[in-house]
Amino acid sequence: MTFKPVISRRQLLQWSGLSGASLLLGGCATSLFSEQVGQAFEPLNQNLQALLLSQKPVPEFPTSAIEPNKLLINTFDTTPQIDPLQFRLQIQGEVNHPMQLSLADLQTMPLTSMVIRHVCVEGWAAIVQWGGVRLQDLIHLAQPKSNVRYVYFKSADGYYESWDLASAVHPQTLMVYQKNGAPLSIENGAPLRLASPVKLGYKQSKWVTQITLLSQLMPMKGYWEDQGYEWFGGL
Template sequence: MGLFLPQSISRRRLLLGAGLSGAGLLLNGCGTSLGVRQVGNLTEPLNQAIEKLLLSQNAVPEFSASAIEPDKLLINSFNGTPDLDPAQFRLVVDGEVNQPMDFSLADLQSLPQKDMVIRHVCVEGWAAIVQWGGVPLQALAKLVQPKPEARYVFFTSADGYYESWDLASSLHPQTLMVYQKNGQPLSPQNGAPLRLASPIKLGYKQSKWVTQITFMNELTPRLGYWEDRGYEWFAGL
């Protein structure tokens, strides 16, 4: 989810400004101001095309339960942990669908549960092998029936975080809305009552505290919290 705490972002911005005013640091100045957007814009469409090409609807091989690394999954959030009451929780699934629906946590838990032991990879560079349990987004899609024009999925979180995914990745068999981690009920810090989990996207794509899933025909200018600050949108693994 979150990649840096807000304090460290402002520190980075500060350093960024300092780097720009320090005229001697040519390479750094070039990297921070001129270069980044242009360089990204130049090759990101190509990288994204390759990522889409690589994306397969087959399941990514999973790990054994003994490979789970409980200590390695670090907590990231852009704005702390929202205080949510699981009893009051509702997940709204709407947008370009034939049957908009909403689910309580009990509704979701009554659907067939899927478990997976996968590697969660954070954009920061660390990774953790985690067991997740929940409902495939594919199963929810079957219930709400997305219209044929739907090509993207937008995830809204209770803390103001937001994400958008391509439909193929969203309907991947291992893209789950999870309420369980390492055999235990999901903790609030990890995204309870409900979060996204998938082996095929970087961690910041895997929204915590998801309250609304919206199928869309087109992307909006709001691609995602970190994407709108410069990170890649597809972020496929």
């Protein structure tokens, strides 16, 4: 055998030591700079996402594709108990016609049903049927002023979110009270929650009690956004 090692053992040990050290250093500095990197690239990524967003309906799945066990329950704090009879949805802000709607009011409006994929920021996804009222119909009723560009959602558990107007008036962005053909459960956001195929799960607030239309983005953009998630969260 005339096998000739292409690198000496010493060299190999030196190199593996160096790469090991860099990995360790990387491990220590994990969250270092990640906020800055996010801030540097969020505008570019957001422009790309806004550019890709279209008002055309997203192709839906057949009801046979629904995955009832895959929709995990995520809550940032508590699960509020809301009396459906006492429940009121407030629509306010820079609108000509602020209003309060009961669940009965919402249920007399046209019902839209969709079977879409719900995608969580964590990486999992579930095909879900949602039934409810188009948010664009509600916004239309409230008659927003022409300078309105953002929609805020306040939830009974203290969760808060803000959306761009284009995503909010997408024909499949709904305020839903049905899931998989049954009334929405409390864990899933009853009596009323947001559901849309064009946003990640953390944008889809549960237990929504207040919708505010605004021309400016407020400093508090959303519960998870204020922890460091990107604001647009588009799909």
